[in-house]
Amino acid sequence: MREPTFMILTALAGEPLHGYGLITEVARLSDGRVSLRPGTLYGALDRLVDAGLVAVEREEVVDGRLRRYYRLAEGGADLLAAETERMRRNVAAATARLKTRTHRGAPRLSGGTA
Amino acid sequence: MREPTFMILTALAGEPLHGYGLITEVARLSDGRVSLRPGTLYGALDRLVDAGLVAVEREEVVDGRLRRYYRLAEGGADLLAAETERMRRNVAAATARLKTRTHRGAPRLSGGTA
């Protein structure tokens, strides 16, 4: 799973949101790192609804503007949890490898200077 | 960055490896979660070398078979560290949101039980 999709599921794990609300919420919870574009968002939502990972909660009309609220389905929460755990392990592996590197010059291998 | 590329950089953060060695090392350090395919691997390596993130360390011929060793360039290590930190934050955000969810039924919103 790619980052935009991951952040959409994460945002919906908190509460149901409509598309535009997702754009602002994802920007907020990522401290501005992830800026969702319309083409990405609505494409992803269609895909996620199609896969049964996200469902349309309800639709509202406010000031003549449609708001379509999406909620995380059970399968979506399970997938997000699995994906989070997978990433956690990858992060742990990368962190461990990066720590073994000397911070100046090449990494010391088993032989050392012997 | 996608998972195969992330794991390639992670594997190379430990020590220089040749292509086939990367396939086995990535499988090992991911406990079998990531199975690198040739098409993915060599395409990614070409791309990473082209971007200056990975460099060809040396070439050996063992038993008539070529081994081309790749090492992580400075830019690659920096990128891997940045990407790891980014993922760590995403994982933290997702973990926090998932924790707020009641494990049966709908999530409790701001009101709580008050």
Add this chain to the structure above:
DNA sequence: ACCAATATATCGGGTGCCAAGATATAGCGG
């Protein structure tokens, strides 16, 4: 003789993301 493992390379196809722009309403400043 055949198959598995080692080792690299290439091609076709698909997924998912992005840039860009279209559509529509409402409020604010010039």
Add this chain to the structure above:
DNA sequence: CCGCTATATCTTGGCACCCGATATATTGGT
């Protein structure tokens, strides 16, 4: 009144990246 910004959704075209499959070549086991 006109343009700009914010709110809100939708569509199209293109690209990056990955995957499956296949090709090539050597060594060793059965």
